[in-house]
Amino acid sequence: MTPRLSVSDLAKAYDGLQVLDGLDLEVGKGEFVSLLGPSGAGKSTLFRLLTGGRPDRGTIRLDGAPIAEQTAPFAFMPQRDALMDWRTIIGNASLGLEIAGVPRHEARARVAPLFAEFGLSGFQHHYPAQLSGGMRQRAALLRTIVMDRPMLLLDEPFGALDALTRAGMQRWLAAMWQRHRWTALLITHDVREAILLSDRIYLLSPRPARVVAEIHVPLPRPRSQADLATPEALRIEARLLDTLLDPSQGQIP
Amino acid sequence: MVNPMLERLWRIAPALSAITILLLLWESYVALSGIAPTTLPAPSRIWAQGVLNWPSLAQNTWPTVQATVLGFMLSLCVAFVLSVVIDFSPALRRALLPVLVISQTLPLIAIAPLVILWFGFGLAPKILLVAFVTFFPMLVAWLKGYEATEPDLEWLLGTMGAGRAAIFRQARLPSALPYFFAGLRISTTYAVVAAIFAEYAGAARGLGIYILSAKNNFRPDLVLAAVGVSAVLTLCLFGLAILAERIAMPWARFREPRR
Numbered sequence A: 001m002t003p004r005l006s007v008s009d010l011a012k013a014y015d016g017l018q019v020l021d022g023l024d025l026e027v028g029k030g031e032f033v034s035l036l037g038p039s040g041a042g043k044s045t046l047f048r049l050l051t052g053g054r055p056d057r058g059t060i061r062l063d064g065a066p067i068a069e070q071t072a073p074f075a076f077m078p079q080r081d082a083l084m085d086w087r088t089i090i091g092n093a094s095l096g097l098e099i100a101g102v103p104r105h106e107a108r109a110r111v112a113p114l115f116a117e118f119g120l121s122g123f124q125h126h127y128p129a130q131l132s133g134g135m136r137q138r139a140a141l142l143r144t145i146v147m148d149r150p151m152l153l154l155d156e157p158f159g160a161l162d163a164l165t166r167a168g169m170q171r172w173l174a175a176m177w178q179r180h181r182w183t184a185l186l187i188t189h190d191v192r193e194a195i196l197l198s199d200r201i202y203l204l205s206p207r208p209a210r211v212v213a214e215i216h217v218p219l220p221r222p223r224s225q226a227d228l229a230t231p232e233a234l235r236i237e238a239r240l241l242d243t244l245l246d247p248s249q250g251q252i253p
Numbered sequence B: 001m002v003n004p005m006l007e008r009l010w011r012i013a014p015a016l017s018a019i020t021i022l023l024l025l026w027e028s029y030v031a032l033s034g035i036a037p038t039t040l041p042a043p044s045r046i047w048a049q050g051v052l053n054w055p056s057l058a059q060n061t062w063p064t065v066q067a068t069v070l071g072f073m074l075s076l077c078v079a080f081v082l083s084v085v086i087d088f089s090p091a092l093r094r095a096l097l098p099v100l101v102i103s104q105t106l107p108l109i110a111i112a113p114l115v116i117l118w119f120g121f122g123l124a125p126k127i128l129l130v131a132f133v134t135f136f137p138m139l140v141a142w143l144k145g146y147e148a149t150e151p152d153l154e155w156l157l158g159t160m161g162a163g164r165a166a167i168f169r170q171a172r173l174p175s176a177l178p179y180f181f182a183g184l185r186i187s188t189t190y191a192v193v194a195a196i197f198a199e200y201a202g203a204a205r206g207l208g209i210y211i212l213s214a215k216n217n218f219r220p221d222l223v224l225a226a227v228g229v230s231a232v233l234t235l236c237l238f239g240l241a242i243l244a245e246r247i248a249m250p251w252a253r254f255r256e257p258r259r
């Protein structure tokens, strides 16, 4: 079966700084894949290339066809929530539909029924500044989901949250994924987050980013934070940490 | 809940007290020193003479208000249009921005008589001069504001399929609003003074003319009464700017209060 996303030999340099150098990865349909790597490795750069940036080398295919021939393949959630201060939550959530040409009231009518599932009931007409960090992230995720694209790109969605809120959000996202089975590529530098959410994890080297290990997470779903304490999960966590701290160990020959 | 009216009053109380104390000091200095009112009139005298001469003062206030308001509206349009042009075209930015900066180094004292020479003693040259003095802070504020747009937001809009114009309208323009309103406040404080200065350089009527003739008649009390009127005009304009800001940015109320 052709994978949904297939990236091969991707390379990119910024003013002589080699950020990506021969990156290969695949994401299957309905699969949740995480990219785990040190900060500054070039993870966001990969998303840049997926969303229209020009690589120096390499190919990106979606369902087997080169990305340039695809229309609107990705729903993207940037590193900070990038909510518009000047739009209400429902206005933010329906932004993607409005940009796609859906009339404003129709876009809002389509988004409104989803507020309950995203824990945002009653906050439709609040401004982002009135919401807590966790709610803002859920609003940003709602904005991403409603675009109804073949694949989600999530760039450290919970990176800016405090530990407790982050754990709550991870659990919530795990439950949401269980129901919707989005095809998703998640960037994170949180090892446990990657284990909790992913079917598969790619470990990246420091810049220039290359895949140093690919790890399957065979833990049964639905998962919760408690499952992270099982021997299987602890073994994966130890392996991920070892490789992150000493990339030579995980080097694929 | 505290009464919002009371709270607002409480917030401007320090400013009101400071002004009152200044006026009292001034009043008592004039009374105690016996200084001639033709040199330094007391506030009470300025007020009394201002009221007494109100008809002619009011008659000269109206042209100034006209020049200020029309000049300022022109200035708002010019600043916005220039900012959009400059934001969309790097070539025009490089061409225009230095010229505009140089324009602001020209001494008004030389410009004003020339503009009057070219456009006559009517309203037009005053409008142009007010616009000339006030457009620049707003233009700079717009440009600074566009640049303050969060790069991730533009990236996001791009992935949604937004083009350059949509990104401008959806992200750059609203991101620049707080900057624009800061520039607007600065500009309002120049507007009335610019109109008066333009009248000073040549006009049939106006506060500038009133001040000029009061000075020539050795009436500092009437000069200061006219200055008082111009201060009130500026405060009104400033208040309007704040009101416009509140209306245009309803979300700003919810930002973290910074103290």
Ligand SMILES: Nc1ncnc2c1ncn2[C@@H]1O[C@H](COP(=O)(O)OP(=O)(O)O)[C@@H](O)[C@H]1O
Binding pocket: A014, A015, A017, A019, A037, A038, A039, A040, A041, A042, A043, A044, A045, A046, A207
């Ligand atoms: N547009 C750019 N111009 C120059 N350097 C860039 C640009 N984007 C990213 N970089 C550099 O590339 C490196 C990787 O960045 P990024 O992909 O954002 O890392 P991360 O893995 O933390 O997301 C960083 O050193 C960054 O400074």
Ligand SMILES: [Mg+2]
Binding pocket: A043, A044, A045, A079, A155
């Ligand atoms: Mg990043």
